Amino acid sequence: MTLVDTPATTTGGPSLAQERRLVTAIPGPRSQELMARKAEAVAAGVGHTLPISVVAAGGGVVVDADGNSLIDLGSGIAVTGVGNSHPRVVEAVTAQLNAFTHTCFTVSPYEGYVAVAEKLNELTPGDHVKRSALFNSGAEAVENAVKIARHFTKKQAVVAFDHAYHGRTNLTMGLTAKNIPYKSGFGPFAPEVYRASLSYPFRDGGLDGREAAARAITQIEKQIGAENLAAIIIEPIQGEGGFIVPAAGFLPALVEWANANGVVFIADEVQTGFARTGAWFASEHEGIVPDLIVTAKGIAGGLPLSAVTGRAEIMDSAHAGGLGGTYAGSPIACAAALATIETYEHEGLIARARDIGAVLIGRLNALRTADPRIGDVRGRGAMVAIELVDPETGAPDAALTNRVAKYAHEHGVIVLTCGTYGNVIRFLPPLTISDELLVDGLGVVAEGLKNA
Missing domain, CATH: 3.40.640.10 (Type I PLP-dependent aspartate aminotransferase-like (Major domain))
Incomplete structure (x- = not known):
């Protein structure tokens, strides 16, 4: 069985393949079907960040109905600290x-x-x-x-x-x-x-x-x-x-x-x-x-x-x-x-949060050194963010933030934006995520910055 052949039968938890995998564009056809149903059935005020239909999640990934496996750097807004469907x-x-x-x-x-x-x-x-x-x-x-x-x-x-x-x-x-x-x-x-x-x-x-x-x-x-x-x-x-x-x-x-x-x-x-x-x-x-x-x-x-x-x-x-x-x-x-x-x-997840923070802060500060549009890197543990700005004035750059987030979503990484000025990308991975997935996800964000 593969996720592509039978996504609806995939189960959650750590048994999921811990990898970023794109089988279709985001959103794929099955996700598009759900988005069409959502538009007809759900109040317009209930928005969504990614136009996907989730069928499974666990470890550090979220799998959609089209078989795409996305790196989860959002944890359902800091909810699934122990991962999804922990046994x-x-x-x-x-x-x-x-x-x-x-x-x-x-x-x-x-x-x-x-x-x-x-x-x-x-x-x-x-x-x-x-x-x-x-x-x-x-x-x-x-x-x-x-x-x-x-x-x-x-x-x-x-x-x-x-x-x-x-x-x-x-x-x-x-x-x-x-x-x-x-x-x-x-x-x-x-x-x-x-x-x-x-x-x-x-x-x-x-x-x-x-x-x-x-x-x-x-x-x-x-x-x-x-x-x-x-x-x-x-x-x-x-x-x-x-x-x-x-x-x-x-x-x-x-x-x-x-x-x-x-x-x-x-x-x-x-x-x-x-x-x-x-x-x-x-x-x-x-x-x-x-x-x-x-x-x-x-x-x-x-x-x-x-x-x-x-x-x-x-x-x-x-x-x-x-x-x-x-x-x-x-x-x-x-x-x-x-x-x-x-x-x-x-499972030592308090210490794991500190380890995740070290990876996030280290990688993001390295990006900041090379890219003045990253005005600030801040946070503690597995709760870290970058604030994106106009490098000349320091003014918040919400448009850049949205472009980087959109690039990440299209390339299989779930990130969330925030901030009063809409110019902050926040990283909230499950504490069960592997370093490999974390580094891969940050690499996609770096690509998004470069392409933006």
């Missing part, structure tokens, strides 16, 4: 399916939910007493973190930061900075949401972390007032905003100020959590301990699950029945999460 996850989910699929934890509880909460309390930063609550999506968890912070502090204002992305629901759209495609035409948004300046080393003119924090704190104090502020929410490394790593000292200064002023510090680790940056959580790189930490994406091997974990006195402040949801902490997703966390631990 440990599949086995755990299958066992749970055979036991029961749903009871609603707030009606009749089950052990899986409690076990996931125990594991999150153990793994997240800080040795204080913690509690966790489970939800379905990152946006839902962010909303609940804000809700909990407001209930605990009896204050209403919330500060997010420039370039932030926190979700697509009404409150999280208000927290999100980028207008297109996330906010335009969807308002009005939730009130009492404010924005402060982020530390953006590439565009901050040499401002160090403490100076950038002082700038943000001054904004907060003068425009809102600590006495009105329930919470600060920030991604330790910006995701959709452009993989911006704040300058050293920025996050600790914000935590110090928040702690001194009775403000809940919320770390949104939806994209950065679970080994992605070469630590369990990106907060660890700066030695910060958030009051609340929001997780999702890499938590459950591709099944929908999210969580808020934090100080017991804050988490327990909400009244009974104030937190929950019909599907929140699904038993199937909880089974997947426990198996996924076990996989990170037993």
Whole structure:
């Protein structure tokens, strides 16, 4: 059997041939058929990055219905850290399916939910007493973190930061900075949401972390007032905003100020959590301990699950029945999460993320040396990006970024763009990818830059 002859029968997981292989143009005829059906059946607002029809994925590849095998440098936006269809996850989910699929934890509880909460309390930063609550999506968890912070502090204002992305629901759209495609035409948004300046080393003119924090704190104090502020929410490394790593000292200064002023510090680790940056959580790189930490994406091997974990006195402040949801902490997703966390631990994937980061940073910096259109290379672990600019002015070059991404897609490499200015290419490979695939994929991106 070959993927070309019978793509529909291909199974996922590590048994897939780990190679980039193009059998047809992208998209091939079978993928084109699905795209035509999508146009007729799916709302136009639900876009897609690649016009392909996926039939299998695993290791570091995604296979389409035409037999093309593409290198996965996106992980479904940082979700499949342990790879697609990891055997440990599949086995755990299958066992749970055979036991029961749903009871609603707030009606009749089950052990899986409690076990996931125990594991999150153990793994997240800080040795204080913690509690966790489970939800379905990152946006839902962010909303609940804000809700909990407001209930605990009896204050209403919330500060997010420039370039932030926190979700697509009404409150999280208000927290999100980028207008297109996330906010335009969807308002009005939730009130009492404010924005402060982020530390953006590439565009901050040499401002160090403490100076950038002082700038943000001054904004907060003068425009809102600590006495009105329930919470600060920030991604330790910006995701959709452009993989911006704040300058050293920025996050600790914000935590110090928040702690001194009775403000809940919320770390949104939806994209950065679970080994992605070469630590369990990106907060660890700066030695910060958030009051609340929001997780999702890499938590459950591709099944929908999210969580808020934090100080017991804050988490327990909400009244009974104030937190929950019909599907929140699904038993199937909880089974997947426990198996996924076990996989990170037993297969050394935190160290693997650091190794992937060394390859990414090394190769991309070599490209940057030869190509001034690469203005910046940044990130940690298996979460790295390049910012593309006009070499004469430093202005963001979104058109170049789109051309390079298009070239990569056409030549069998899945890459994602991001950034407020649309000029960042981000690299989020599964932590199960081989060095050979990673280097091949980066070579295609280099070719795309050369041809652009």
